[in-house]
Amino acid sequence: MHILPKRFFLSDRHLPYWIILGLLMLLYTPLLLHWSEGWLNKSISIEHEYFSHGLIGLPFAVYLSWLNRERWQQLSHQVSPIESIAGLLLVLVGLLLYRGNLPDLINLSLPVILTGLCLWFKGLPGLRLEAFPLLLVFLAAPNSIPYLLAPYTLPLQQFIAGMAGFILLQLGMEVRVEQIYLFVNDRIVEVAPYCAGLKMLFTSFYVGLMLLYWTGVWQNRSKTNIFLAGILIISITANILRNTLLTFFHGTEMDQAFHWLHDGWGGDLYSAGMLGLLIVLIQAIDRWQSPIEAEPEPD
Template identity: 60%
Template sequence: MAIQQQVKNRNIPQLLSLAILGVLLLLYAPLLLHWLDGWLHKNISTEHEYFSHGLIGLPFAAYLVWLQRKQWQRLPNIIHPLGPVLLLVGGVFYLSGVAEWVNLSFPAILAGLCLWFKGMPGLKLQGFPLLLIFFATPTAGPYLIAPYTLPLQSFIAGTAGFILNQFGMEVTVDGVNLYVGGRIVEVAPYCAGLKMLFTTMYVSLMLLYWTGALSSRRITSWFLVIAILISISANILRNTALTFFHGTGQEAAFKWLHEGWGGDLYSGCMLLLLLPLLNRINCYFSTVTDSEAEAEG
């Protein structure tokens, strides 16, 4: 009887976890599928496309949670007072029917569950996966930022015009507009490279965490700064190419790079540069650290 009681006691937490997982799937599977379909087929709002890095971030977050499952089980069962509050807030957001709030209810409920079952240690353990989920959750952030990108738009337009002038093209720059070949090309707010910048920062955080370099402030700072510069430079070159294609009447090439899979290919190649960049920075600071240790010795 005692053995049977122990087996039952062990099964209760497992059954409870499965039940909660089932409820979460029922509630959020349609939402996640909506995000996935919108990101893949680009039939979601422009603002939500800014979060398409969730295509790699959400599976990676789930993978990290799976890797940490044994550490999670070893944590003591502690209920943090903030847990029920976040669950309540998440529930209210979900039932509100407002798309923005329904989206935000997902990370809120996940964080609430961590605090409900394992307290602050559980939240700290799952902190990075939750961060990835939060930054992949579509919000109105890009829409709110767009009005403040005018200086960046003007800088991109001016730089693209300067580059094309060096190749003999007659380009006139007026604010965020470029006039070339009797045509006008506007560097709109959504062409300012924010999407590429968000994706670059997101992927950079993933790489820093995966390689363990996130614990080094020097490596993290240098890597993020250089990654941002690469992203801005890549976007300037992309806008330069778009201006060239549109100004010379190559509409097929323009659409391919602007709206087609060419833009995704270009962004993917740019993101691949982050891998050797991080390796180079790691090697450099490892060498510097060894040299400093030898000097002190």
């Protein structure tokens, strides 16, 4: 993914970039506005709402490409025929996807075309340079993967329901747990597939990738593994607590608080707090040194 380099306005050599940028804006501005509006107002489908992390990921991808502009400009313009043909084919495939009738394929056409343009203009070196921004764009393109995963979340739903019931029992409430259902004061709360924390797990790992790249922690395998494990633990724990609160609110007829946390801005605030914990976690991991790293080198 390429951002306009310095002195872009002063060289006719960059005219193709202007043309391609204009075409991309013409094609994808309506689509990006549709994504953003749907994510912000929650007017998009449930599955596509799972990719609302694109609100921060896509601007970050553009920013990273802007930082790479000097290195991009320094790459050789000599591209092998194979790389050029492969890039052109990817661009054509992306255009075919865009012209299709399936929303998922239209969405995925953006990262496909951007990947093709990197190969076409700069070959594999250009693709390697822009690999992470392209990954962020690809992971932000809405698709049906959450819908396909939903049937396999039953064990997670049962675990969350059981833990929420256990916590409420310790608080002195009469709770009965049956599979994914919690019964409190003749009221039922269901830990549905889309309430199992899959969305926050998607968002957490996406933001985690951004933090790993930004801090440079990804270069240390042990620290990366610890951080990814921490993301999983924080996400599941936060979702257990959220479902516990929802069950408490619903069972005690605090309906306003229930809706505030379930589908109001309280849920967004809760998610933001959880993502804030990821920043604290990676800062702690980044400062930590394993015994192997801390061992002084022999004289």
